[in-house]
Amino acid sequence: MRSLMRIILWLAVSLCVVALATFAIANRTIVMLNLWPLPFTVAAPLFSCILGALAIGLLLGTGFTALSRQRLKIRARSWERRAERAERVSAEQKAAMSDRPTALQIRN
Numbered sequence: 001m002r003s004l005m006r007i008i009l010w011l012a013v014s015l016c017v018v019a020l021a022t023f024a025i026a027n028r029t030i031v032m033l034n035l036w037p038l039p040f041t042v043a044a045p046l047f048s049c050i051l052g053a054l055a056i057g058l059l060l061g062t063g064f065t066a067l068s069r070q071r072l073k074i075r076a077r078s079w080e081r082r083a084e085r086a087e088r089v090s091a092e093q094k095a096a097m098s099d100r101p102t103a104l105q106i107r108n
Contacts, residue, residue, distance in 0.1 A: 023047055 027047040034041050 020051070024051075 024045075024047040027045070027050065029046045030043050031046050031049060032041055033044055033049055
């Protein structure tokens with residue numbers, strides 16, 4: 001099962017590499033990239049501009065997702081601590097209740 005997953009992963013990666021190589025070969029035209037707030041202009045192949053923009057978008061999306069997940073992890077830890085505290089209090093109360101004599105024990 002594990003080797004099948006590895007083969008599928010390698011096939012998917014190979015397919016992506018072939019697609020990116022084909023895209024790069026088809027879009028080799030040099031374009032002028034004006035970096036607006038800065039006074040620079042860069043000549044670069046079109047595929048590098050497109051793939052660079054894609055990479056920046058992926059990094060930003062991953063960063064925002066990681067921040068969101070971190071906030072959820074913090075909230076989950078808080079609720080876990082509250083649940084542990086409630087379980088501890090419940091166990092203490094049960095122990096205290098078992099130590100008290102019941103009505104039947106008092107009559108005997």
